[in-house]
Amino acid sequence: MSMRLSRSIVGEAEAEAVRRVIVDDGYLGMGETTRRFEGEIALYLGVEPWQITSVNSGTAALHLAVQAVRTDAARSGVLDKMDGPPRILVPSLTFVSTFQAITAGGCQPVACDVLTETGTLDLEDAAKRLSPNVVAVMHVDYASNPWKIDKVYEFARERGLRVIDDAAHAFGCRSRGRKIGSFGDLVCFSFDGIKNITCGEGGCVVSFREEDSRLIGDARLLGVEGDTAKRFAGERSWDPDVKNQGWRYHLSNIMAAVGSVQLKRLEKEFIPARRRLWEVYKRNLDQDRGIRLLRTDPEDYIVPHIMPVRILDGWRKKVADALDKAAIPYGTHYKPNHLLTYFGGGEISLPNTEKLYGELITLPLHPGLTDEDVEFVCETIKNVLN
Numbered sequence: 103m104s105m106r107l108s109r110s111i112v113g114e115a116e117a118e119a120v121r122r123v124i125v126d127d128g129y130l131g132m133g134e135t136t137r138r139f140e141g142e143i144a145l146y147l148g149v150e151p152w153q154i155t156s157v158n159s160g161t162a163a164l165h166l167a168v169q170a171v172r173t174d175a176a177r178s179g180v181l182d183k184m185d186g187p188p189r190i191l192v193p194s195l196t197f198v199s200t201f202q203a204i205t206a207g208g209c210q211p212v213a214c215d216v217l218t219e220t221g222t223l224d225l226e227d228a229a230k231r232l233s234p235n236v237v238a239v240m241h242v243d244y245a246s247n248p249w250k251i252d253k254v255y256e257f258a259r260e261r262g263l264r265v266i267d268d269a270a271h272a273f274g275c276r277s278r279g280r281k282i283g284s285f286g287d288l289v290c291f292s293f294d295g296i297k298n299i300t301c302g303e304g305g306c307v308v309s310f311r312e313e314d315s316r317l318i319g320d321a322r323l324l325g326v327e328g329d330t331a332k333r334f335a336g337e338r339s340w341d342p343d344v345k346n347q348g349w350r351y352h353l354s355n356i357m358a359a360v361g362s363v364q365l366k367r368l369e370k371e372f373i374p375a376r377r378r379l380w381e382v383y384k385r386n387l388d389q390d391r392g393i394r395l396l397r398t399d400p401e402d403y404i405v406p407h408i409m410p411v412r413i414l415d416g417w418r419k420k421v422a423d424a425l426d427k428a429a430i431p432y433g434t435h436y437k438p439n440h441l442l443t444y445f446g447g448g449e450i451s452l453p454n455t456e457k458l459y460g461e462l463i464t465l466p467l468h469p470g471l472t473d474e475d476v477e478f479v480c481e482t483i484k485n486v487l488n
């Protein structure tokens with residue numbers, strides 16, 4: 103089979119879990135299997151089950167987190183004093199869903215520059231973009247890198263801002279010994295097809311305030327108050343009240359069944375495989391002429407979801423051509439959002455992000471690859487650069 107850039111690693115166990123939901127239970131929507139999956143995530147992260155709200159995508163998780171932050175600002179009266187929409191500081195180098203979630207949640211993204219060595223938010227640049235309308239700062243664990251996330255929380259605390267951690271890439275990662283999702287304010291994971299674990303499509307928000315959890319839990323079920331408890335008990339809300347805007351974002355039993363099996367495979371199978379391949383990349387490419395791996399903190403524990411590397415000195419095209427010739431797939435994570443028409447079309451310039459965009463190339467990484475596959479990718483690149 104030809105090499106893939108990324109792929110789902112699913113099989114008989116996931117199929118059997120889905121079969122049980124379909125054939126044995128016959129209850130496909132959000133119910134007991136979803137409740138159990140939320141409990142398993144909570145246990146894995148070391149938080150309480152009420153803190154986990156599963157949803158049907160990482161984008162939905164981000165959208166609901168943004169909505170919770172906006173609601174918080176409205177309730178505290180901050181919004182009334184603002185001229186224009188509330189704003190959220192966010193690194194431009196991220197999947198477009200981060201930006202779309204911000205606008206969907208009634209806020210305005212303030213695109214910030216990133217650090218060239220890591221691709222993560224540059225707090226110095228973010229500080230320059232502060233204004234009275236800024237209510238939150240978004241951290242993106244770019245390429246599974248929590249890079250100095252404590253500094254982001256410190257930055258926010260000093261300025262009275264909320265923090266949303268877009269941890270779509272970072273399930274299983276740790277910052278200085280603490281699992282991402284075990285601390286913070288609002289942490290959003292994605293369980294889409296190619297993430298560190300998958301539900302097919304899915305995600306969750308980890309909340310650290312009960313009020314956020316309640317709001318997000320209702321908002322995933324069209325704003326129907328208390329509907330989560332009803333569904334988990336196999337009941338329906340026939341006389342509901344709705345006080346807020348909600349969405350149809352809940353995670354079905356089918357998707358939760360897949361996620362539940364994946365979670366069991368994470369520590370034993372997926373994490374060792376991803377980290378082993380990452381080591382092969384590092385061993386072969388680190389310190390090599392013309393190439394830089396993104397910097398990580400040795401005290402953090404990275405479970406790499408993607409493998410972007412920097413090709414220096416304008417050699418990216420030559421490397422891409424060689425990969426094409428060798429039938430090795432590659433990608434670009436990401437076209438910076440401030441260059442997209444809907445988000446300003448390059449009205450502002452973010453020098454580090456743009457420089458990085460010209461250098462980044464994402465190499466194949468998923469647990470279905472062998473060490474030899476990765477060595478072949480590295481050799482192909484080295485042959486060009488040396």
Ligand SMILES: Cc1ncc(COP(=O)(O)O)c(C=O)c1O
Pocket residue numbers: 159160161162196197199200242268270271292293294304305
């Ligand atoms: C950085 C980042 N944020 C958010 C998302 C959105 O997650 P999903 O695809 O589950 O909606 C992704 C997904 O690829 C992502 O990479």
